[in-house]
Amino acid sequence: MDFFTELSRLIIAMFFGWFFTRIPLVILPRISIRSLDLVDHPNPPEINESLILQILRIRRAYWASIPFGLIPLVLGIIMLNQSPSSVGFGLIVGSSWVILSRIVPFDLDPMFRFPYSMNLIHELNRIRVESFPCCSSSNPFWALDSVRCSSCHHILLDYPRPDLGRSRIDGWLWGSLRVMILDGHSLSESNMPTNAEEE
Numbered sequence: 001m002d003f004f005t006e007l008s009r010l011i012i013a014m015f016f017g018w019f020f021t022r023i024p025l026v027i028l029p030r031i032s033i034r035s036l037d038l039v040d041h042p043n044p045p046e047i048n049e050s051l052i053l054q055i056l057r058i059r060r061a062y063w064a065s066i067p068f069g070l071i072p073l074v075l076g077i078i079m080l081n082q083s084p085s086s087v088g089f090g091l092i093v094g095s096s097w098v099i100l101s102r103i104v105p106f107d108l109d110p111m112f113r114f115p116y117s118m119n120l121i122h123e124l125n126r127i128r129v130e131s132f133p134c135c136s137s138s139n140p141f142w143a144l145d146s147v148r149c150s151s152c153h154h155i156l157l158d159y160p161r162p163d164l165g166r167s168r169i170d171g172w173l174w175g176s177l178r179v180m181i182l183d184g185h186s187l188s189e190s191n192m193p194t195n196a197e198e199e
C-alpha cells in the first residue's frame, strides 16, 4: 500500500510540474489587455500585422515556460534536500521534461526548429509585404495546413497553422487541454503535394 501511495504522489507531482510549466502558453496569449483584431478561432486568419504581432506575443508566452518551470523545479530540489520525497522528485521530472522540450530543437530546418520561430515570423512578414507569385491581388490566409493565396489557393508557405492564442471554439477546458498536450503545435502535418481543400 505504501508503494502505491508513493507512486501516486510521484505521478500527481509529475503531472503538476508538467501542467504548471505549460500553463503560460495557454493563459498568457488569451488574457492580453489589448486584444488584436483576429478572426474567431476555427476560421483561417489573414496574414496581416495583427497576426504577426499575435505570433510575437505567443512566442513570448512559449518561452515563458522556462522561468515558470523553474518554480516547481526549485521547489522539488528544496524538497529533496530536506528528505527523500516522491513529490519533490515528481516536480523535478515534470518541469524539467517541459524545460528540456523547449531547449532541444525539433528539426534541423531553422523554421521548424522551434514552434513560433523568428524564421517563421520573417517568412510571414515577407508574404505580407511582397507581391505574390500567383495572382496580382490576393489576401493570403493561414489555412490549417499552410499559408495560401485567397484567389487561387496556391501554397505560399508550407507550414501548418499552430495555435494562435485565440479563444477556442472547443471550449475553455478542452481547448486549453488540447493546446497543452500539443504544446501549440498543429495537428495537421506539413503539406502533401495534392491536398484536398477542406475549408
Ligand SMILES: [Zn+2]
Pocket: 132, 134, 135, 138, 149, 150, 151, 152, 153, 154
Ligand atoms: Zn494566387
